[in-house]
Amino acid sequence: MSTVETNLDEDEVTAPGIPRRLVQAFHKAExxxxxxxxxxxxxxxxxxxxxxxxxxxxxxxxxVPHFIIFAAIPAIHYALxxxxxxxxxxxxxxxALDAALLTFTLLFPNPLFELQWPLATFFxxxxxxxxxxxxxxxxxxxxxxxxIWAGLISVSCWAVGVRFIAELPETITQIPSFxxxxxxxERFLDxxxxxxxxxxxxAVVLLLVTGILALSVSRSRQLAIRVVVAAxxxxxxxxxxPLNIVDQLAETDNPFGEVxxxxxxxxxxxxxxxxxxxxxxxxxxxxxxxxxxxxxxxRIVFENNGTLDKYLGDGVMATFGTTAESPNDAGxxxxxxxxxxxxxxxxxxxxKASGFPTVRLSIGVHxxxxxxxxxxxxxxxxYAVLGDTVNVASRLEELTRTLDCSIVASNALVSQMxxxxxxxxxxxxxxxxxxxxxxxxxxxxxxxxxxxxxx
Numbered sequence: 001m002s003t004v005e006t007n008l009d010e011d012e013v014t015a016p017g018i019p020r021r022l023v024q025a026f027h028k029a030e031x032x033x034x035x036x037x038x039x040x041x042x043x044x045x046x047x048x049x050x051x052x053x054x055x056x057x058x059x060x061x062x063x064v065p066h067f068i069i070f071a072a073i074p075a076i077h078y079a080l081x082x083x084x085x086x087x088x089x090x091x092x093x094x095x096a097l098d099a100a101l102l103t104f105t106l107l108f109p110n111p112l113f114e115l116q117w118p119l120a121t122f123f124x125x126x127x128x129x130x131x132x133x134x135x136x137x138x139x140x141x142x143x144x145x146x147x148i149w150a151g152l153i154s155v156s157c158w159a160v161g162v163r164f165i166a167e168l169p170e171t172i173t174q175i176p177s178f179x180x181x182x183x184x185x186e187r188f189l190d191x192x193x194x195x196x197x198x199x200x201x202x203a204v205v206l207l208l209v210t211g212i213l214a215l216s217v218s219r220s221r222q223l224a225i226r227v228v229v230a231a232x233x234x235x236x237x238x239x240x241x242p243l244n245i246v247d248q249l250a251e252t253d254n255p256f257g258e259v260x261x262x263x264x265x266x267x268x269x270x271x272x273x274x275x276x277x278x279x280x281x282x283x284x285x286x287x288x289x290x291x292x293x294x295x296x297x298x299r300i301v302f303e304n305n306g307t308l309d310k311y312l313g314d315g316v317m318a319t320f321g322t323t324a325e326s327p328n329d330a331g332x333x334x335x336x337x338x339x340x341x342x343x344x345x346x347x348x349x350x351x352k353a354s355g356f357p358t359v360r361l362s363i364g365v366h367x368x369x370x371x372x373x374x375x376x377x378x379x380x381x382x383y384a385v386l387g388d389t390v391n392v393a394s395r396l397e398e399l400t401r402t403l404d405c406s407i408v409a410s411n412a413l414v415s416q417m418x419x420x421x422x423x424x425x426x427x428x429x430x431x432x433x434x435x436x437x438x439x440x441x442x443x444x445x446x447x448x449x450x451x452x453x454x455x
């Protein structure tokens with residue numbers, strides 16, 4: 001006998017960091033819950049009705065119309081919730097119908113029974129417990145407001161039924177005092193006697209349970225929202241970091257809140273003559289080519305424990321060591337550079353076989369101190385890595401055209417690699433050639449560097 005709220009008030013489904021699309025996801029989940037609840041209710045009602053026929057025989061036919069209405073309520077609710085006329089108050093209305101119908105079913109006498117007992121005896125069968133089942137089902141809606149409404153409307157409907165029977169002429173509500181134990185017992189056993197104190201106790205207990213369930217539902221809802229926010233944050237982090245680093249960041253409180261200085265390896269990669277290539281093919285082909293290029297770059301950066309800092313059109317900036325410094329950061333950066341060159345060479349074979357122009361990649365890699373952290377304003381924040389090291393890495397990438405090579409690595413990066421005990425370093429530095437110190441654009445001092453590969 002459950003109803004599921006599918007059009008909740010905005011303040012029930014929104015929270016800081018929850019975008020509208022996730023609110024809509026909540027609604028879709030609740031709509032699916034309503035469908036499942038309608039099916040489950042129909043199955044449960046069928047089982048109960050079969051049991052009633054087994055116990056009461058043909059007199060159980062009296063409950064068939066009741067059960068049909070019980071089954072129809074969630075079905076109609078689900079149909080409305082799927083349409084354009086769905087409203088938040090529909091859930092409250094349908095649950096009120098549930099509570100009213102349940103009260104009527106429990107207190108109205110079955111005319112098919114051969115023996116007609118006084119209506120006051122209906123309260124002695126313990127039927128009030130069915131309201132607790134109804135409350136338990138409502139708790140699945142994840143709506144504290146509907147939970148509270150369920151308790152209040154159940155008590156209200158039950159109170160109306162109690163008052164109706166209590167005001168019947170034959171109903172007795174008074175009971176002798178404890179000083180008259182025999183008279184008190186005789187009155188209690190009288191089939192016309194209705195204990196208002198017990199009915200009051202039932203209402204109080206139901207309201208207490210409602211409050212506890214509402215608190216539990218509220219906590220569950222907040223937990224669900226936090227899980228959604230955490231999943232969204234993890235998804236966003238996964239766009240920039242490899243999964244192992246995402247897990248590390250997820251366990252750290254405010255990792256980028258403070259600006260700090262540290263040494264990292266910075267890699268810039270760029271497609272040579274991209275502008276000329278863009279003139280020769282359609283915009284659609286350029287977009288498809290960039291997507292394929294970015295996909296390959298992202299995979300290789302993450303496989304080498306790098307951070308994808310940003311896409312620069314046809315260029316990419318990646319850093320190694322921004323989340324946690326490691327002696328292998330320089331080696332990881334150079335390994336990434338070499339794998340990118342090899343990946344692009346393999347990709348070019350496929351492009352050439354398909355009649356597309358080949359892609360030439362140029363890479364600059366440097367190691368040194370940077371400043372990293374959030375920059376911007378409260379309305380627009382961006383995580384950034386800044387400093388001369390970043391500028392040098394960018395200039396080294398530009399220098400590949402002058403030196404006619406694929407990778408230019410600074411001597412600072414090579415020295416950092418040689419100072420570590422990473423067993424890969426000898427193989428990574430193989431085929432690199434020491435070049436004459438170069439004066440980079442915008443800098444006075446000469447920079448020692450190494451180069452690798454030819455176009």
